[in-house]
Amino acid sequence: xxxxxxxxxxxxxxxxxxxxxxxxxxxxxxxxxxxxxxxxxxxxxxxxxxxxxxxxxxxxxxxxxxxxxxxxxxxxxxxxxxxxxxxxxxxxxxxxxxxxxxxxxxxxxx
Numbered sequence: 021x022x023x024x025x026x027x028x029x030x031x032x033x034x035x036x037x038x039x040x041x042x043x044x045x046x047x048x049x050x051x052x053x054x055x056x057x058x059x060x061x062x063x064x065x066x067x068x069x070x071x072x073x074x075x076x077x078x079x080x081x082x083x084x085x086x087x088x089x090x091x092x093x094x095x096x097x098x099x100x101x102x103x104x105x106x107x108x109x110x111x112x113x114x115x116x117x118x119x120x121x122x123x124x125x126x127x128x129x130x
Contacts, residue, residue, distance in 0.1 A: 055086045062129075063089060070124055074100065092123040105130040 041061060048054050055073045063071050070090025074083040083102050088094040102117045111128040114121075120128065 052087070059087050059089060066127075072125065074102075076104070090124075092125060094123060 041058060044054060044057050059071055059073050063069070068090075070088075070092045072088035072092060072094050073086040075086045076083050077099075080099070081101075082099045085094045085096050085098040085100070087096055100119055102119060105111060105128070108130050111130075113126055116126055116128045
């Protein structure tokens, strides 16, 4: 028996997606393009049709929508007063702030 680890087809896909994201981040000076591509990659990876990228502004203590896709009624530039997550863990369902759940978003990735 071989001691070599078994490579599943999804392992290569995950590494390819990570490579593409890192290449995009390191070669682009256009923040909007980076955010858009990362959002679209995330949506396709999670097999969902709606999502948003929120950027935190420490001066105003608010989140600003950098990009959004799907029927969620969030336009880029919209500011939201949301609690700052106290950890880097995923938040889902009832742990997602109500302002996002009301728009059909049920998963928050800090």
